Amino acid sequence: MDFEFTPEQSQFREELRDFLRAEVPLEKQEVFGLLTEEQYQFGREINRKLAARNWLAVGWPEEHGGGGKGPIEQGILAEDLGYWRVPKSGSIGLGIVGPAIMVFGAQDQKERFLRPIAKGEVEYCQGFSEPNVGSDLASLELRAERDGDEYVLNGSKMFTSYAYHADYMYLLARTDPQAQKHRGISLFIADMKTPGISLRPLPYINGEMAAQTFFDNVRLPISCLIGEENRGWYHAMTTLDYERSGLGRYASVRRVFDDFAEFCQGPSPDGGRPLAGHPLVQRQLAQRRLGMETWKLLCWNVAWMQSSGAVPNAEASVAFLYGSEERLRFAEMAMEVLGPYATLRHGSPAAPLLGNIEGIHREAMHLHGAGTNEIHRNIIAQRGLGMPR
Ligand SMILES: Cc1cc2nc3c(=O)[nH]c(=O)nc-3n(C[C@H](O)[C@H](O)[C@H](O)COP(=O)(O)OP(=O)(O)OC[C@H]3O[C@@H](n4cnc5c(N)ncnc54)[C@H](O)[C@@H]3O)c2cc1C
Missing domain, CATH: 2.40.110.10 (Butyryl-CoA Dehydrogenase, subunit A, domain 2)
Structure with a gap:
């Protein structure tokens, strides 16, 4: 596994970050547990602007409206959009439907369906x-x-x-x-x-x-x-394995973790000494940092496998399952550290980090979307470890 981006990939990341700094101010960023219509529409607008630069489907072939790069560039995009909390839109078209049509679609279906996805025109x-x-x-x-x-x-x-x-x-x-x-x-x-x-x-x-x-x-x-x-079953299951790095999901949680770590170093919500002054809080933050780094590497491992032509399967489940549980561990830790302040929703003047802690806790409790954690454990045991069904 090569941990370095190529100079071109690093340059892409820098240009992307310049774009995000200019286009995605804090007040437009998504708050966990809250997706307003205005935020959703803002996310679509960003997608269209990315598409105008051929960045939205940066990993797709140019003939289908993509950027002609690969899974690593698509991973860079997902990670940075997640970290900037750009409201999600278009992810099913880009991540699941497009790849399925590229593999199984007829020529006229490719012409009809792919470009509008790559250009951010359809959901x-x-x-x-x-x-x-x-x-x-x-x-x-x-x-x-x-x-x-x-x-x-x-x-x-x-x-x-x-x-x-x-x-x-x-x-x-x-x-x-x-x-x-x-x-x-x-x-x-x-x-x-x-x-x-x-x-x-x-x-x-x-x-x-x-x-x-x-x-x-x-x-x-x-x-x-x-x-x-x-x-259809075989077509759908094959293409579900394509876009599974989970980097966007990781990065959106990582952003709240980083913000939370910084928040703990300022005055505590009740005006007392910084939370980070407590050894127990430091220990908890250090532990979760470890979890975040592990999650990130598991996601990048999936993107790296894709870029080498392999179709990740159990590896994607490892990253997904680890991520779901790490998100929950972080949310529970933040709840414990902040006490009652953590339960304040977005909109309350005293809600820490714009209410992201309350929102992420709520979101982290669901362990069902995109396959339950038990099903991912089954996949890891059966396809990853070769155990009987
Ligand atoms: C936020 C969210 C978004 C979603 N979005 C979509 C979407 O856009 N489109 C879509 O089609 N679906 C969507 N889903 C549905 C999701 O895919 C299902 O919830 C999931 O597949 C589980 O199905 P179920 O809820 O019927 O639970 P069940 O399958 O009824 O499972 C109930 C419990 O039994 C356990 N269980 C079941 N079978 C096994 C087994 N073989 N071994 C061990 N344990 C088992 C499960 O882990 C779970 O704990 C979404 C779900 C959520 C929560």
Whole structure:
């Protein structure tokens, strides 16, 4: 593993940081546990500005509107956007849908779908989980029946993050109910404006408004099928492994950790001596610093594997699982150190660090998104250590 960036990569990082310093003032940065419409729109605007420099999809081939670089540059971008707390948008298109279309999409689908993602013009949501299906995703029930040149979809999707902003949903549906469960699933892209798609609001603990998405006789043209019919499970699982460095997630937490460490060196919230004067606080901060550095290396290991042409699998689960638990350890430590002040939300004049401590604690409590921690442990044991299923 080479820990150094090339001179070109370092230069890219410097130019990116100049851009972020100029374009992302503190008052526009996302606060954990709070994503306002204004912040979301600001995030989209930043994405479009990045895209105008060919930086948004910096790791994609130029023919698809990308920057022609690779996973390391994409990792640099993710890490810095996370650290600057740029409100997230477009991540499903860039991280999951784009790579899937590049590998499994037909030529006309590449031409139709890729450039708008790379240019930050569209938002995608992901329709995998259902009311009765989460970890055991291959049991999904949303039905897509072939009818001439169309598929007719009926059923519902659960926990659809970004549903209210999305132009398209990237979804899995059952096309052959007679086949073995993994073999009867297909992958589609659905325009969210298609008649028959409706949303029911579903608020998350992290402040985001997601949805349950209903499909009532939704007719999709066959050109919306990505890859082969009934091979969707394998297509989707392969491409989920592509963009998994988790650097953005790490860096957004790291920023709060760094801010918190600095905060502890100033006067304590009740005007007393700095919290950092307590040996116990110092010890706790040192311990979490260790955790943050470990998390960072695990994420960069995934990006480095991608840049060497390997498809990370158990390694991505190691980074993801470690990160979820480190985020929670940090949030709990900050709660303990700050006492009741840590429970004050953004907007309260006495909330430390703009309410980020309260928000990160709330967000850190969910250990379900993108696969639960138990499922990541299963992946590490079975695919990483070769143990039986
Ligand atoms: C914030 C957030 C955002 C999300 N965004 C999306 C999204 O955009 N699109 C989407 O499709 N889904 C999304 N999800 C859904 C997410 O993928 C599911 O919550 C997750 O897959 C778990 O499914 P479940 O909630 O049905 O829990 P279950 O699968 O019912 O699990 C319940 C419990 O049982 C445990 N468990 C289940 N199976 C096993 C096993 N084999 N071994 C050990 N333990 C097991 C789990 O770890 C968990 O603790 C999101 C979830 C959250 C929390």
